[in-house]
Amino acid sequence: ALRVLEYPKIIQKLTDYAGSQPGKELCRNLSPSSDLTQIRRMQRETSDAVSRLLRKGNVSFSGLADIRMSLRRLEVGSSLNVEELLRVAKLLETTSRVKAWSRSAQASLEEQNEDSLEEMFTSLQPLTSLSHEINRCIPSEEENADDASPGLKQVRRQMHQANDRIRAQLNAMVNGGTRNYLQDAVITQRNGRFCIPVKAEYRSQVPGMIHDQSSTGSTLFIEPMAVVKLNNDLRELEIKEEKEIEIVLANLSGQVAVNSDAINDNILLMTELDFIFARAQLSLYYKGSEPDFNEEGRVRIKKGRHPLLDPKKVVPVDIRIGEDFTMLVISGPNTGGKTVSLKTVGLFTLLGQSGLHIPASDHSELAIFDEIYADIGDEQSIEI
DSSP: OTTTTTHHHHHHHHHHHOOSHHHHHHHHTOOOOOOHHHHHHHHHHHHHHHHHHHHHOOOOOTTOOOOHHHHHHHHTTOOOOHHHHHHHHHHHHHHHHHHHHHHHHHHTOSSOOOOTTHHHHHHOOOOHHHHHHHHHHOSBTTBOOGGGSHHHHHHHHHHHHHHHHHHHHHHHHHTTGGGGGBSSSOOEEETTEEEEEEEGGGGGGSOEEEEEEOTTSSEEEEEEHHHHHHHHHHHHHHHHHHHHHHHHHHHHHHHHHHTHHHHHHHHHHHHHHHHHHHHHHHHHHHTOBOOEEESSOOEEEEEEOOTTSOTTTOOOEEEEESSSOSOOOOOOOSSSHHHHHHHHHHHHHHHHTTTOOBSSOTTOEEEOOSOOOOOOTTTOOOOO
């Protein structure tokens, strides 16, 4: 029945409105419920989200990522890498932005009435100091800040000094007597070691270690003996730098671990909010409304518009069943109206019991059903 009534097409539209992968996953897995309490709760959430969007405009959940696997690794004492820590910071920044949006949306109300979403927004924990510390220490995936730690700052200062000494030594050679033996008056690097390009025929004139040669063999890239020790010192400093970076990542990981419960709660809350606001966006697109529900089998659809038809061409239908009569026979020529009416009733019931608004006038009424069956003949499509 879900397929025949084209429910998956609505779910795909809903999924497109979610801003995060976790939110999209909730949308994809949405299915109708027969629990009236759950249905009414979801419908209220959708309505409250629509109200907030109309007051304040869209809110984005695009920075939300499911980092729970990273959080689990912290539980066994592992450290997070640079990419993982930046994802934590982005998640917290998104949390902060969403919470700030909720405050501004609530503040725009003349009467400060709490809705069904307020508790979720209030429970968000941006952990601003943690996200700032991560971004301070790791400006980008390719860079760790010099002042991320005193040790790292000192090592990098020593590395700069070592680089200066090496370049000064090689510049003296390149611009001095060695210049006549060089292919070009430049300083280059091979395998992380500073070298100069020496003509092959003058190999014996420049003592040192050969690290590479040109494709033609006419140029040798030699590390002069005068800078071997300086290059060794620089390599030792690079190893120290790597260790200092590991210490920085471990310290940041420890701070994330301390706050892992709050971060995990943020993920769950933000995913649910993304799901709810995707439902609201779909409602706005279809100009939907929250239907009333009953358990007595009454269906009263007022000016219902099938959501897969062109809004400019669709003809609204009024359908009533379940009060004076419980069977409805629709007859007439083959112009598509009968199939649209049948599918509208079935699809609206599926949408309503999924917590989604229906494209119909206010106070349309739907009944709660445990099973829905659909036999549409040759399963003809109603899309234009």
